[in-house]
Amino acid sequence: MAQNFTINAQHLLEKVSGGQYDVDTTSYIASKNEDSFKAGFPDSLIIHYTAGRSGESSARHLAKDEVKASAHLVIDQSGKVYQVVPFNKKSWHAGRSSYNGRKYYNHFSIGIEVDNAGVLTQSGAEFVSWFGKRYKADEAVRAVHRNENTARYWHIYTEEQIAVCEEISALLVAHYGMKEILGHEEISPGRKSDPGPAFPLDKLRDDIFSRDRAIEESDLPEKGVISASKLNIRAMPQSGAEKVAKPIPKGREVSILEERDGWYRVSTRVEGWVSKDFVNTK
Ligand SMILES: [Zn+2]
Structure with missing residues (x-):
């Protein structure tokens, strides 16, 4: 080798x-x-x-x-x-x-x-991997996997x-x-x-x-800034849907991927749906 x-x-x-x-x-x-x-x-x-x-x-x-x-x-x-x-x-x-x-x-x-x-387990103020390495709180994100129903912690x-x-x-x-x-x-x-x-x-x-789809999607803004003080990010474009992560803080810039029924699917540290009323795209 x-x-x-x-x-x-x-x-x-x-x-x-x-x-x-x-x-x-x-x-x-x-x-x-x-x-x-x-x-x-x-x-x-x-x-x-x-x-x-x-x-x-x-x-x-x-x-x-x-x-x-x-x-x-x-x-x-x-x-x-x-x-x-x-x-x-x-x-x-x-x-x-x-x-x-x-x-x-x-x-x-x-x-x-x-x-x-991969998956991290909370241990006091820190997080631990399956092989025992410890990570700080800002290296972990709580999110719902696309194949699962409940949130877990994941290494960023x-x-x-x-x-x-x-x-x-x-x-x-x-x-x-x-x-x-x-x-x-x-x-x-x-x-x-x-x-x-x-x-x-x-x-x-x-x-x-x-x-390939750039023309049909040309109306969708590329980026937005969160205008609510804390904006919930959810697994589906519905107000009762499960939150995929902690709320997004005001002022955070997000990438906008898709729009549906008054919601944007956005990408920040995780991906999920947020109410479009609280995303400033100007
Ligand atoms: Zn693999």
Whole structure:
């Protein structure tokens, strides 16, 4: 196995955009993944969280021969990218999976792991991951997972890693003509919870695929500022729907994703519905 398979995002992006992505990345590769994609694939992108301690430790783990899992990329909290498997080879990130009648997404998809601890448990004023690392209150967000009914605490993602993930995702979608970006939680519901509600998955999809819909959605403002002192954010566009997180404070800027019946679906640290009357878009 290569000793140093760290690459920076820019290096990777140049390779992807220049079409050289599968030629000279061999020093970064775990030798266990030698199965190439069939023609026409990959055509999908799957987003994961590592549920690990650091991006580097997760990348090194996924590259081990004896570990029966892998992924193409790992993005750490600073936005640094580790390539574990080249894009023209299959990696073992999806496992048992199915969506829209299609099964075994490892055959069709690129897997991106975003370094994140996943579910956190409250412990006094702090939060603890499954592997025992402690996190401060501002590193946790209480939110309802799309496959669940009640709120739990989740480790927040950094702006840097979200930005790098979006940049790479957009390049991969454009390069391969991909039609879908899915969360592991959507292709393996019940078995997997990643990337979870702290990751702006719907916003990522909207940002990358919305270019086609830009004209019909041109009336929807892109950003808004919360004007109520504390604005409830809910799972559905209804006043009785479950709150997905703590209220959004006045003055917070949010991205507006969708409008329905007097409500906006917005993205801040989580995604959810807020009453449009309290979002200033001017
Ligand atoms: Zn996963």
